[in-house]
Amino acid sequence: MSTVKEAIEVEVSxxxxxxxxxxxxxxxxxxEGVDEVTQLDDRHNHWITSIGGVRREFDTEIVDQLADDRITWRSIDGETRQRGSVRFEPLDDMHTxxxxTMDVEPTGMAEKGADALGLIDRRVKGDLRRFKDYVESGGADSGGWRGRIRPEDPGSVL
Incomplete structure (x- = not known):
């Protein structure tokens, strides 16, 4: 399993x-490579991705979520094995x-090769840059979910 950790500063609250x-x-x-995400309920999402010509469908479960602090998830079925956490830290009123951090287990020769070449790290870095551009330009700006999800099993959280 490979661990990727990247951070970026965004110019929004x-x-x-x-x-x-x-x-x-x-x-x-x-x-990049995410074709569709369907939110099934407060904890579960269904993903469809196309990366390097390989299409994958899988479900994720949010195992810990605290508003304005963190969201932690893990894959629960499908061929994709991953878990991760995104954390938010205020730098001032308009900078965050x-x-x-993601743990990804590449499956198949193409994904293992991509991991060995550092392509997963570069993809995550690019996704964060695109998130920065998206959120700073206003994004969908449709509000957010502010509920609390507590881990059922403390060993499952990164």
């Missing part, structure tokens, strides 16, 4: 950065640090 990230169905607007 903490609340705006966090609220935009909770709009999972907007992810295809800034995440967004830090994304």
């Amino acid at each position: 903490l609340r705006k950065a966090y609220d935009q990230w909770t709009q999972f169905e907007e992810f295809p607007n800034f995440m 640090r967004v830090e994304l």
Whole structure:
């Protein structure tokens, strides 16, 4: 399993950065290779991705979510094995640090090769740059989910 950790500073308030990230169905607007995300309920999302000509469908479960602080998830089915956390830190009223940490288990020769070449790291870095552009330009600006999800199993959280 490979670990990727990247951070970026966005020129928006903490609340705006966090609220935009909770709009999972907007992810295809800034995440390369993400074709569609369907929010099934407060905890679960269905993903369709196309990366390097390989189409994958999988579901994720949010295991810990605290408004304006963090969202932690894990894949729960499908061929894609990953878990991750995004954290939000206010730098001042109009600047927020967004830090994304992901553990990804590449499957198949193409994905293992891409991982060995550092393509997963570059993709995450690019996704964060596109998120910065998206949120700073106003994004969907459709509010955010401000509920609390507590981990059922503390061992499942990064």
